[in-house]
Amino acid sequence: xxxxxxxxxxxxxxxxxxxxxxxxxxxxxxxxxxxxxxxxxxxxxxxxxxxxxxxxxxxxxxxxxxxxxxxxxxxxxxxxxxxxxxxxxxxxxxxxxxxxxxxxxxxxxxxxxxxxxxxxxxxxxxxxxxxxxxxxxxxxxxxxxxxxxxxxxxxxxxxxxxxxxxxxxxxxxxxxxxxxxxxxxxxxxxxxxxxxxxxxxxxxxxxxxxxxxxxxxxxxxxxxxxxxxxxxxxxxxxxxxxxxxxxxxxxxxxxxxxxxxxxxxxxxxxxxxxxxxxxxxxxxxxxxxxxxxxxxxxxxxxxxxxxxxxxxxxxxxxxxxxxxxxxxxxxxxxxxxxxxxxxxxxxxxxxxxxxxxxxxxxxxxxxxxxxxxxxxxxxxxxxxxxxxxxxxxxxxxxxxxxxxxxxxxxxxxxxxxxxxxxxxxxxxxxxxxxxxxxxxxxxxxxxxxxxxxxxxxxx
Amino acid sequence: xxxxxxxxxxxxxxxxxxxxxxxxxxxxxxxxxxxxxxxxxxxxxxxxxxxxxxxxxxxxxxxxxxxxxxxxxxxxxxxxxxxxxxxxxxxxxxxxxxxxxxxxxxxxxxxxxxxxxxxxxxxxxxxxxxxxxxxxxxxxxxxxxxxxxxxxxxxxxxxxxxxxxxxxxxxxxxxxxxxxxxxxxxxxxxxxxxxxxxxxxxxxxxxxxxxxxxxxxxxxxxxxxxxxxxxxxxxxxxxxxxxxxxxxxxxxxxxxxxxxxxxxxxxxxxxxxxxxxxxxxxxxxxxxxxxxxxxxxxxxxxxxxxxxxxxxxxxxxxxxxxxxxxxxxxxxxxxxxxxxxxxxxxxxxxxxxxxxxxxxxxxxxxxxxxxxxxxxxxxxxxxxxxxxxxxxxxxxxxxxxxxxxxxxxxxxxxxxxxxxxxxxxxxxxxxxxxxxxxxxxxxxxx
Numbered sequence: 094x095x096x097x098x099x100x101x102x103x104x105x106x107x108x109x110x111x112x113x114x115x116x117x118x119x120x121x122x123x124x125x126x127x128x129x130x131x132x133x134x135x136x137x138x139x140x141x142x143x144x145x146x147x148x149x150x151x152x153x154x155x156x157x158x159x160x161x162x163x164x165x166x167x168x169x170x171x172x173x174x175x176x177x178x179x180x181x182x183x184x185x186x187x188x189x190x191x192x193x194x195x196x197x198x199x200x201x202x203x204x205x206x207x208x209x210x211x212x213x214x215x216x217x218x219x220x221x222x223x224x225x226x227x228x229x230x231x232x233x234x235x236x237x238x239x240x241x242x243x244x245x246x247x248x249x250x251x252x253x254x255x256x257x258x259x260x261x262x263x264x265x266x267x268x269x270x271x272x273x274x275x276x277x278x279x280x281x282x283x284x285x286x287x288x289x290x291x292x293x294x295x296x297x298x299x300x301x302x303x304x305x306x307x308x309x310x311x312x313x314x315x316x317x318x319x320x321x322x323x324x325x326x327x328x329x330x331x332x333x334x335x336x337x338x339x340x341x342x343x344x345x346x347x348x349x350x351x352x353x354x355x356x357x358x359x360x361x362x363x364x365x366x367x368x369x370x371x372x373x374x375x376x377x378x379x380x381x382x383x384x385x386x387x388x389x390x391x392x393x394x395x396x397x398x399x400x401x402x403x404x405x406x407x408x409x410x411x412x413x414x415x416x417x418x419x420x421x422x423x424x425x426x427x428x429x430x431x432x433x434x435x436x437x438x439x440x441x442x443x444x445x446x447x448x449x450x451x452x453x454x455x456x457x458x459x460x461x462x463x464x465x466x467x468x469x470x471x472x473x474x475x476x477x478x479x480x481x482x483x484x485x486x487x488x489x490x491x492x493x494x495x496x497x498x499x500x501x502x503x504x505x506x507x508x509x510x511x512x513x514x515x516x517x518x519x520x521x522x523x524x525x526x527x528x529x530x531x532x533x534x535x536x537x538x539x540x541x542x543x544x545x546x547x548x549x550x551x552x
Numbered sequence: 553x554x555x556x557x558x559x560x561x562x563x564x565x566x567x568x569x570x571x572x573x574x575x576x577x578x579x580x581x582x583x584x585x586x587x588x589x590x591x592x593x594x595x596x597x598x599x600x601x602x603x604x605x606x607x608x609x610x611x612x613x614x615x616x617x618x619x620x621x622x623x624x625x626x627x628x629x630x631x632x633x634x635x636x637x638x639x640x641x642x643x644x645x646x647x648x649x650x651x652x653x654x655x656x657x658x659x660x661x662x663x664x665x666x667x668x669x670x671x672x673x674x675x676x677x678x679x680x681x682x683x684x685x686x687x688x689x690x691x692x693x694x695x696x697x698x699x700x701x702x703x704x705x706x707x708x709x710x711x712x713x714x715x716x717x718x719x720x721x722x723x724x725x726x727x728x729x730x731x732x733x734x735x736x737x738x739x740x741x742x743x744x745x746x747x748x749x750x751x752x753x754x755x756x757x758x759x760x761x762x763x764x765x766x767x768x769x770x771x772x773x774x775x776x777x778x779x780x781x782x783x784x785x786x787x788x789x790x791x792x793x794x795x796x797x798x799x800x801x802x803x804x805x806x807x808x809x810x811x812x813x814x815x816x817x818x819x820x821x822x823x824x825x826x827x828x829x830x831x832x833x834x835x836x837x838x839x840x841x842x843x844x845x846x847x848x849x850x851x852x853x854x855x856x857x858x859x860x861x862x863x864x865x866x867x868x869x870x871x872x873x874x875x876x877x878x879x880x881x882x883x884x885x886x887x888x889x890x891x892x893x894x895x896x897x898x899x900x901x902x903x904x905x906x907x908x909x910x911x912x913x914x915x916x917x918x919x920x921x922x923x924x925x926x927x928x929x930x931x932x933x934x935x936x937x938x939x940x941x942x943x944x945x946x947x948x949x950x951x952x953x954x955x956x957x958x959x960x961x962x963x964x965x966x967x968x969x970x971x972x973x974x975x976x977x978x979x980x981x982x983x984x985x986x987x988x989x990x991x992x993x994x995x996x997x998x
Contacts, residue, residue, distance in 0.1 A: 252727075252728075253717070253733065253736075254717070254721055254727050254728075255890070255891075256721075256727065256890075256892055257727050257728070269727070269728075289902070294901075294903075296903070298882055298889075298898075298901055298903060298904060299898065299901045311901075311902050312901050312902050312903045313902065313903060319906065321906065321909055322913070323912075323913050323916070323983060323984060323987040324913060324916055324917050324920035324983055324987075325920040325921065325922065325923060325979075325980065325983050326980045326983050326984045326987070327923075327980065329963065329966045329967075329977075330963045330966070330977055330980040330981060330984060331980075331984075333959055333962055333963040333966070333984075334959065334963070334984040334987065334988065336959075337955055337956070337958070337959035337984075337988055338988075338991075340954075340955035340958060340959065341952060341955050341988065341991070341992055341993065343951040343952075343955065344951075345949060345951070345993060347848050347849050347997075348809075348848045348849075349809065349848055349849035349850055349851050349993075349997040350849060350949070350993040350994065350997055351993075352851060352900065353851060353900060353993035353996045353997060354993045356900040356901060356902065356905050357905065357991075357993065359901075359902050360902050360905050360906065363902050423702045423705070423712055423714050424702055424705050424712075472705075472710055472711070472712050472713075473705070473707055473709060473710010473711070473712065474702060474705035474706075474710060474712050476702075476705075476712075478712065478713050478714070479713070479717075510733060
């Protein structure tokens, strides 16, 4: 058992996004090499029709009558392609000293007499470190120069509360009071008021990092799973009933009524946008060009659906997922860590291959993060307690592939609590992502952004 | 410090209904009117002193008509408790158990035993309105909690900080409110000594306190020095000067969606301390407070929403589907998302709203009218009146009524040309209206 399996379900998205003209602004370096969108204008519309032909035709034929659906498709088809950031959260505090184990550090075996790992591929940029065998999917992409590694990312005076630390990461500041996520503030800046798909949680609830102040965002389990029906209501009456959901989403004076109505309106918009992705007979309306691991697991299934949505030109900008696995390994660490890490790494490898096969890999960057690392010294339960500096990755065809920060060593690299000191700051990483990938002024999104150095993230 | 303010306005069926939603799971037929007759103080007294438990109505069954197996069968734990919420004569006791399940959020995903989870649940029922220290002592040595936060891994030669940290951060003081990393480590030492065995085929068994595993050395906790034990650890946390403010703010948040004003906060803290840290007087004061009756509505937690729909219709538990539907709506009992519990300020998003739609659809399933046989008026206003009567006349806003009438009129108009359609569409519109009313903002809040 692991101690606290924190927050398995925090996702929900609401944000919006605004057209491509804004997205390209300020991103000359990226825009220059950016591939053409997977079809623009009519081209993309016909790609949609071809790529999702049957489902679109069937459902379009019977239900395309809604103006909202027409709008949703037009929006999806209309703009230039946007850079997409996919945030993957290793919930619970992943052990950096296992994902990349410092087997070449003389203190490693002393601090981890039971848990120390042996073997594994050598990490090319620092031969003290070795990849965890379960992370081979990421190691393989690293070998292709598609992974930027952050061996000890975090912030000084790390808070060792799961909730406080992940909140800091989610809001992009060491502030307990911010109520919007860093990605949410980005969307508030660049998004539109009528496209909840722009910020999307692929999960059962909202990712706090996507929480916005203005624009709508959405959360869904997968693009093929957003259907509604009721008992003995069919045909035209059913169509009218579902259309009435939107009418229930009107404004109210009471804040709780208004909150429910607001979500109701978002449900209505999202349902209409996703109608073309409904398959028949419970099968998804898309096919994946590559094999994903374990089709019954939600994480690879969600990534497969995400690739299909991106390829079809749905207007997504930031997407958040929680990785499978238990990373809060206070006990029984070896088995608990390997299982989740393996599925996470294998799924991310398949997703990257999927994007490459569809010709859209240049548009997507994946950011893998965790709220902190774990204590260097193991505890007595075959596990580790909460630490400070942790592991992070940026994965994508345009990731620079050069380490950010460094592994500080176990002799001088630990703080007074015996935790690994951070050698790169997550706020600097965010600022660099905003400026170098998303093309917006980090100063308007990250508090005190000027205080943090910007590592070079993309090429 | 003045006493806590009390509601002075009227206490009719509307106020009694709100009280039943906040302190329980909504009214059964006639319950709000009966409670209103007791007056505010009498109603609150009835809720806080309910006497022996009496489960009213048909015993729960699974979809095949068999009794539930809450210790063994997946999902039966959730519906077992849901049944208590639907049938209990002590709604506040069950509601407080839900509060404590959220406060000391333990998930079976880390415990792996429905039996241990239900044992913990019983503890919340027994101590739910008593002294907080007794509750915390019971929770600290509760087997499910010992597994969940590694209490039985915590030995003097190998301390594990997990429970020590969460006890202060989430259970008694709040993050960053008057403790240090040193306090976490020293509390963990004080809490050493619990253990259990693992037996093949039985799992975790034989939970006990073993003095051999306890660190008997001196510890420094909150700047006090002593050879503290696990009971001292609990006592020190509860008597910490920052505990009453944490307790009051957190408890209040379960009943009223906006924080108490400063005077109310102070008065409640005073009441809590002067009562020897007892829960019941504070709950009584909150349930009597004007903010509960005059303030904004509260989004019902998913399980309260579900139990309330079932109570309103008098439908017993006859399926275990409520467990996975609860999960879709964002609340599967015994599986809170993490040790901080559910986020009561964010129940609703586009995914969990869909879970509520499914909840309503499944609640309505046995009541669905057959468009081939049933007869309903081909008249939008009469259909709406019928659907409202089905739900016992909930109060809807004008905009919701307009949305429902607009739907009914348009759907009936689609059938205007064909007599066979007119008959069938009227029935389908009645089915659809019941569904739409159930997911309206009015029925999702109280």
